Amino acid sequence: MLLAFLLTLLAGGATSIGAAIAVLGPGTGPRFLAGGLGLSAGVMLYVSFVELLPEGAAMLSGGETTPHGTAIAVGCFFLGIAVIMLLDRLVPDAVSPHEFSGRIDGAHDARDAEERAADTALRARLLRTGTVTAIALALHNVPEGFATFVAALQSPEIAIPVVAAIALHNIPEGLAVAVPVRRATGSRKTAFWLATMTGLAEPVGAVVGFALLAPLLSGAAMGGVLAAVAGVMVFVSLDELLPAAEETGEHHAAIYSLVAGMALMAATLLVL
Template identity: 80%
Template structure:
């Protein structure tokens, strides 16, 4: 139990890496970002369909995670799978459009210390832009924190499974959280000029994941055994599939490195497949 929580904390803490990149004014290369996101998506998709979903269906069939699967068990697991997708999709609708870490380079950044050389109209435009960026960063932080609560519980449930499932899933979620840290830190830093405020606000969004793990466990602890656990596993699979298809792959494609994304996606699946076969 403690190990699962620490793994969830580690995955959520990866948001700080993106926050650090944002406040330092640095990003990752398009190819590296595309590769990391594609690899994450491959791991999450494969483990969802090949490990978590079948294990959930087996538990719901009345046996263990590796037992035979009945039609009834598969039907309930399928319903739980789409229920997980529906839950994360509803929360995802609250998240504003992603903030590009390169979107706000330009006049505002170069205006510090030179206000006297610029027109009143330009200065007013900069103030309006800073206000908009601050609102964007703050709203993004709040909704990402809300979004990360069920994701944290999903990571926690995966971390309770065998190591060959837990470790790749935690690593994939951690990679997924790095761009989220960038999305919060960049606009807040540009708006306030404070690296520390931007870093800590972005870091707080990641800490919502271990909070989600604790809340989810406290609420669902009586259900963490028997058939209900099977439904939870299938629901977690749905959450991971949605995150992969709606967030990771689109973000990876936006780098313009299509082939890197596809190769990394397949590599992620292959790594997960080999891990499951060997372990």
Template identity: 80%
Template sequence: MLVAFLLTLLAGGATSIGAALGVLGRGTNPKLLAGGLGLSAGVMLYVSFMELMPQGARVLSGGDVVTASGGAYAALAFFVGIALIAVLDRLVPEAVSPHEFSGRMSGSHGHSELRAPDEQAADRALRARLLRTGTVTAIALALHNVPEGFATFVAALQAPEVAIPVVAAIALHNIPEGLAVAVPVRRATGSRTKAFWLASMTGMAEPVGAVIGYLLLAPLLTGEAMGAILAAVAGVMVFVSLDELLPAAEETGEHHTVIYSLIAGMAVMALTLIVV
């Protein structure tokens, strides 16, 4: 259990990488960002359909052979997982939704210049708006990351052989989230420290989500209930991949890089499962 928690902490901590990029004023190479997000999506989709769903169906079937009822319950749990994460996603306003950030916002270059009063007023209004955006985005991301943290924790707890690739996929997914918070907060406040720590704390919602989920659902993490949870976790991962990772990757304009990386992610996950 400690290893599962540490892996979840590592995945959430990757948000700090995006936060660091944001406060340093560096953008992300579109091709690199597209490749990272596409790779993450490939890993998560493959492990969901080829590992978590079959494993959940076997547990629900009560043996190594998947029965019709076991498969049906697994499919039901899969779509329940999708429904839950979709509802949470809809509760986040579109303007601050985690997957709406595509790295297009530029930071302040720190140039001092004498401007007209109306321009200064407009700049103050912009800074206030950016601060609100960054703060609300941080809160939205923190809430959004809770189920992701639990999903990562359960995957690591139940299937250690797929834990590392899943953690890597979630970690890559969290880097642009750190950017999404750090860039507007830094532009609004001028403080690298505030921007970095506010963005980093959103990632810590993942280990918190793992702990809360475990404390609430520990009695269910055995038997058939565990099979349903595994299938639901697969649903969560599929939704995150299709609703967040791939759209954000496509916004970079590097379509072929996204597709090639998606396939590469699946191939890496397949090779990992074969070797292990």
């Protein structure tokens, strides 16, 4: 059991690699920001439509996908979107903007009031984006960690390639959280630790799932959760990540990175 937990911790801990790339690189530049946000959107869109939604439909169908199970999965998908849309409407656009009014790249003092106001609004939006992304990815990582843990308990030989693949696709997930949070707060430490916490949802999910929720996190219930999480991640990508990437003015960097994120996730899922 200890080995299974350590393997799950290793897979979740790979999120810190993506977070480190975000905080050690030139993370406040517009091209880097656009690339990081686009990459994150590509990862989340691809995994939602290609992995989570089909897997949810299969679970809701009891094995081989059926029209009935697919219909329920689609309903859960849009339910997830509806929930995150409601939460999005309840959160004010300006989230304590005075907290994010520090200097970035030493340029704050040279800008006029309108530019400073626009930057403050962007910081607030990016902080909300990073936080919502962290929550969505943490929810996604809980069942992922439980699955990794169970596989490791059954056969460590089977679990090792699974852990490797999950660790690979956790790296861009770390970027997905750390890039907007670093840009919003100007704090490398905050960005790194918030992203790391999303990865640690995997070993937490393993322990909690094994101890308490094993009967619930299986079959139809798990399928509905996966489909709903797919909806949340798609909404976050389209409503937050891509618009924020476009606002940097680096359109091509955003789109090329989105395609790269999809390709990266496709490669890791093929290995998985």
